[in-house]
Amino acid sequence: MAFRVSVRFQLGGGIRARGIKKASEVPRAWPVRGFRCYAGPSEPKLSLGSSGVLVSPLGIGTRRWGDVQEGFGSFFDEERLSLVFEAAVASGCNFFDTDEIYGYQSLQKGQQAEQVLGRQKALWSHPSRPEIVIGTKYCPLPWANSFVGGPVRSGRASMLPALRASMQRLSTEQVDLWQIQNPIEDFNEGFVAGRASARRSSRGS
DSSP states (O other), rough: OOOOOOOOSSSHHHHHHHHHOOGEEEEEEEEGOOETTTTTTTTTTOTTTTSEEEEESSSEEOOOTTTTGGTBTBBHHHHHHHHHHHHHHTOOEEEOOOSSSSSSGGGGGGSSSSHHHHHHHHHOOOOOOOOOOEEEEEOOOOGGGHHOOOOOOOOOGGGHHHEEEEHHTTTTTTOOOEEEEOOOOHHHHHHHHHHHHHHHHHHHH
């Protein structure tokens, strides 16, 4: 299977090199000019394990979405990200990867990565359009609450509340792919139990 990507825009140095100091100075079409994802609408989708969920060979990461240290709010904003989202989906990409920690600086403004992605999916979703698949991640560090709120994280009991919080930020009733960000080996047994609890909860049992 072959796919090709051609991306000729940057949200960091490329903008600074042109003397642009804030998002409002970026021409509307410029941030996504040249975006080509030749995974293509006709490219066969890949199955996520035995889940039956089908994703494009190429996914889009949201590491910088909402991250003010990476230029969000100054060099690019949610309007620009909506253009990236639309261009990616129109080019055949249906998988977006995010994380509960990504863009945490913008959480109180409602512009953390999960929040932005959830809005974009809601705006795009329609029975006649391809399904958007979202994967997000759980941060097992005890102090993760300092980024996203809630109590100090201590083992399996923290996982289900974190998943529910991610689902709320994503404005969704289910998460297609839930992963652990930087898993800690000593906690693996607890992670497995916590994941099982989350799966039972999502099925309403």
